[in-house]
Amino acid sequence: ACGDNTTASNSGSNGSSSSSDTTSSSTPISGNFNGAGASSQQAAVEAWVAGFQGTNPDAKIAYDPSGSGAGVKTFLTGATAWAGSDKALADDEVDQSSSVCAANTTAFDIPVYISPIAVVFNLKGVSDAGKHINMDATTIAKIFDGKITKWNDKAIADQNPDLKLPDTAITVVHRSDKSGTTQNFVSYFKDQAPDAWTYDLSENWPNSVGQGAKGTSGVVSTVKQADGTIGYADFSAVGDLGTVAVKVGDKYSEISADGATKVIDDSELDSSVKGDNRVVVKINHATTTEGAYPIVLVSYMIACPQYKDTKTAEFTKAWLTYVTSSDGQKTASQAAGSAPLPDSIAQKDAASIEAIKTK
């Protein structure tokens, strides 16, 4: 409508969609469709919407990055076609979904967006020189628990013989709002440094160390504002801050999208989850795959296998198909810096999507 940027066939000057075979539907989708949920997916969804509309120019898709919780809540009221969420559905949410999905089916979630979480820092003489710092899980956990307070602490220095570390105090910066990023971040500690990190797993930051900031943007700008800060943020938001190389096996692995794909590829699915068609990744933080980067955020899309409205079903099927296609994943990685889904996951996703009934 009014003011729309012509939904061009590709997403900008260096757009990528070479073909659209992957979206198998012969008749283009049309109508208004809504989604809401994780803000982490926002940049990717914007790219997907643009890409999807390239082949389905009459489909109007709106995404409200209101947050995972709000997204799922809204989805469970039936107001949206799908939800984006940084965590898999809880059991009671699966139960509730039967009232929204048709024919007593229950909602399912599939991973669509994988993004490495960077441990960012700002340290004069190191980060501004473009250097990384090596750390293992225990060191990171101790820093974030306030047990290591100086940058030249022995624990850090030992792992970074090449760096001259100053005697600067460490200021930890964490999310102040409830966040999937936080949960994914600390779950890495729970798996890899259980002795150094004894808090319960939660989307809220558990201790009072350092400073809290609202949203990824808040964390990044806070880290930027002072010397000696360290925080965690979605890879795409890192900018020119320094990043920590994380110990994987015997080596230190710098952050990269590929590294995130690798760790997911090396992970198993959680088979204990309730409900059908669900694809829930149990991230293998202990991976030793060369080049893998274990701190990742896996974000899901949540949909129904059957909808009360066929048009919605048709749309959702086509939409998810596009999103999980290699084309869609490539678009997202260009627009949001995310890691493409490994083939193993993409296949599982495809099987679940196939289950959506359009007739």
Added chain:
Amino acid sequence: MSSQEKAAMMPAASGKTADKVFRVIAYACGILILVVLAAVFLFLLFRAWPLIGGDQKANSQTISDFTGGKASSFWGYVGPLLFGTVLVSALALLISFFVSLGIALFISHYAPKKLATALSYVVDLLAAIPSVIYGLWGGLILVPAIYPFWNWIATYFGWIPLFAGPAASPSRTVATVAVVLAVMILPIITSLSRDIFLQAPRLQQEAALALGATKWEMIKLAVLPFGKSGVVSASMLGLGRALGETMAVLMILSPGLTYSFKLLQASQNQTIAANIAAQYPEANDLGVSVLIGTGLVLFLITFVVNYVARKITEKKVA
């Protein structure tokens, strides 16, 4: 005279019904205010009901989930939030009160007329600057800029518990937020106080001057006493704004859940409003109930503050 007479004597359309209808509408609108406030209270209460009447175990689970296990009861959760809210707003009011009075007096009694008109306009405009913009400015510009100052305070006045160091860097602290809120409410208090000072009766001001009072003595004799209750209610309006400010706090403050007066350190306090905004997007149904419960507490607090202030000014006037 006949034509005039005709004009004057023509029967008037009966205004009696219109009179009645108008009167009823006016009454209804007056009463509507009561209804609206009651509705606010009731709807919030209704949505917060699971907190009171619902499964208490689930509640404490939700709350400890919100706080990372730091609190598990509603009051244990609201307490520090309430403390933080009051602390931040009171500080903001303290900072802006005197400055606002100064500016208001400057505009009403010191500045030349042209400058005063221009300033009034600017102040009115500033009162309308959206809080997100203060949030942006505070978070991105002020926080790094003010650190040296806080550091200086912490170094030299650290012996005062309020200013106990080390000053957090970056300064996402209660002190910084209070400054931003003070800047935000400054135009409101200024603009209302200025209006009142401008209304201070000329006669009494002239009487004071004619007695040989200096300008400041004149202000003390004839302007401030006159403006007292108005200034108090302007401040209350400012305080109310500060109590309820969301975005600026959300975007600047590093929150914490303690009863702490350490203004220069991060992660000490959080306000109710900012907390709602921070938790709301990711909250489930029960979580929303808890948040609305805290909102209800905030509502009651602003209610009480305004009520008390109002009663105080009433007494002073009487």
Added chain:
Amino acid sequence: MGQRIDVNHLNIYYGNFLAVEDVNIHIEPNKVTAFIGPSGCGKSTVLRTLDRMHEIIPGAHVKGEVLLEGKNLYDKDVDPVSVRRDVGMVFQRPNPFPTMSIRENVLAGVRLNNRKISKSDADDLVEWALRGANLWNEVKDRLDNPGIGLSGGQQQRLCIARAVAVHPQVLLMDEPCSALDPISTLAVEDLIQELKGDYTIVIVTHNMQQAARIADYTAFFNLKAVGQPGHLEYFADTTTMFNNPQNEEAERYVSGRFG
């Protein structure tokens, strides 16, 4: 033509406070009657009962009768709005409507009552009323200028024109000259003399010479003490009142003024 007013046993209250007690007075048609008396004795209060303006004040009410040509204004079936159309009023401070032009001010009584009036009728009415108020020559070239742009005396005459334009039978004036300078005062006094041919005029004044100059009859109100109700002390034709009053209080007041 003016109408006769008879006030019988009128007690006037502000809430529970009896402000004026047992007034009995007979106001002749087409004459000027002046109310004089010390401040707070109830002159304004009595005046305002004559067109039911008194009851606008919350809690204010009266007991007793005010007969306009024999008809009690305070009868149940009488609409105060229509009483006020028959009895015009002019106030102490000139109060033209600030949002209106001179012309609109004159027409206000007609227009505000939603009466339709043709342009030519309106023009006639404006001219007639302004001439009646002795203002026409001064303002005829600027009828569309704002009414408050006039000088104080002109404003007061404009208010008189406005009152006259609804064609009342009685004209009440509450200290109409007290905010005016002497020259404007004279203009208004002259006007009052002329108007009494058409209207019954009641005027409150604290200026005894004014009363002496313009009134046919004078009523002297008094009060025993502050907080006590005021009352009508003495009523007489003006010559008697000022030269040979048969009432001690009145004499003291009248002569004290000149003392």
Added chain:
Amino acid sequence: MGQRIDVNHLNIYYGNFLAVEDVNIHIEPNKVTAFIGPSGCGKSTVLRTLDRMHEIIPGAHVKGEVLLEGKNLYDKDVDPVSVRRDVGMVFQRPNPFPTMSIRENVLAGVRLNNRKISKSDADDLVEWALRGANLWNEVKDRLDNPGIGLSGGQQQRLCIARAVAVHPQVLLMDEPCSALDPISTLAVEDLIQELKGDYTIVIVTHNMQQAARIADYTAFFNLKAVGQPGHLEYFADTTTMFNNPQNEEAERYVSGRFG
């Protein structure tokens, strides 16, 4: 004892507007001088230049001299605040400080000058000033009541007491009775007569009889047309002014009032 005022070639401006032109007047000590004239001729304006109250209006300024016992008030080194201490002023409408008691109102000016006044000194002063203002008997039992609780005439006398308490040499009064009823007016007039023993008094009035009753000298101000500057038309002792003025305008004005 009162002081003598000499005004020489005084031009008074509001911004660029010349309000009063070339005033020359010599005001005798311990006498009452009245300013009369039509509205807008600049009586108040001139009065306010005598204690430098004029300049508190933004843009207002003067050219010329005002000598108080030979010392020019408008000299660079003169502090207007101290001028106003020596020259007291009473305004048209009574303006007691509403938050203060009667007693505090009287002491308001004194307290500015001297913060450490013993209670007994203060009591004496309050009594002296209130007696001087003819108010003592009426209020001596309720000195701690708020000043605005008094009636208009009492308030005006309270204001006079307040002005007198700082013991000025000159007392300026701008239509001090125009908001008062006749009885209060009389009280204030009596007071003025008494005060002139101690002060030089200048009073603005639009009531010519008042001038005739209380003034020793009368200054008649006039203006040629609205928008033109006012000027001092005629200055004479009061008897001459009202009985045998040597100035045509003054005669017309003075007699017009009685016409």
Added chain:
Amino acid sequence: MMADLTQDPKASLEGAPVIDFDKFKPSRSLIASRKRKDAIMTVLIALAFVVACIPLVSVLWTTLVNGIKRLNLNFLSYNMTGVVGGNPTPSGGYGGVLHAIIGTLEITFGSMVISIPIGLMCAVYLVEYAHGGKLAQTITLLVDVMSGIPSIVAGLFAFSMFTIILGPGSVNGFAGSVALSLLMLPTVVKSSEEMLKIVPGDLREASYALGVTKQRTITKIVLRTALPGIVSGCILAIARVIGETAPLLMTAGYIASTNINLFDGKMTTLPVYVYQEYSKLSANCPANATAACVPTIPMERSWAAALVLILIVLILNGIGRLVAKVFAVKAER
């Protein structure tokens, strides 16, 4: 040149105490100290002004400098659909705020339509009908209290009301209007009340004395005379709410495309847009991106939208002043 001690006691001063005026004479040091105090207060007051100017100027300046960069016609005439990462759109811009401007105007208009008539009539009730009775006192008190309602509580209220009445998940612009009208209402009532109060009682009496009914007196004289003030009050009330973010995040949501239906579907407003773009902080540019891809574009959009918001407030103020001028009480004498 002060007191004269040897004065004759006069008749009325009979019995009055003899006063030694020297006692009350200001000492030289006191005069100096009073002058000093006056000077100090003057300096402090001017200083308060200067001190306050620093942050306020800084806010405006920052917004202007950062906002002007992306503020152009393209920014004003497009919405955010089809904007991918830091890449330019086919029209050569980087997305815009058209949808947010429309949303802001509609939602604000909605809240005006609700709160101005109610607020005005409530003020009429308080000033013209109630005469300070018990009910009126309660209402006045509650209006005061209401002006302290935190905006987030207003948001929660509108959200609760709409979810309870219309069922869960109902997010639309109108819910935002309701939330905002709750915030506007007390400002409208208070300012209108003030304005009605200063309409001189004279005018009402003049009108009644002409035989005009109360309703017509109020509508044609009182409201008309107070109109300029009422308009400025309403503008102030609008300015108060037009920048609200938190309640709108809850009630009206966020959408990238233009929605012109206030009653259905999400609606973006400018403050929410500012916040959303701030939340993005930066956009991704792939390794092989051209220079046309701007990674800092979200923050730039955020500042530009903030500037647009300030400009709208400015324009509104201008309109208010104009209206006030047009309807102003005609020139004083």
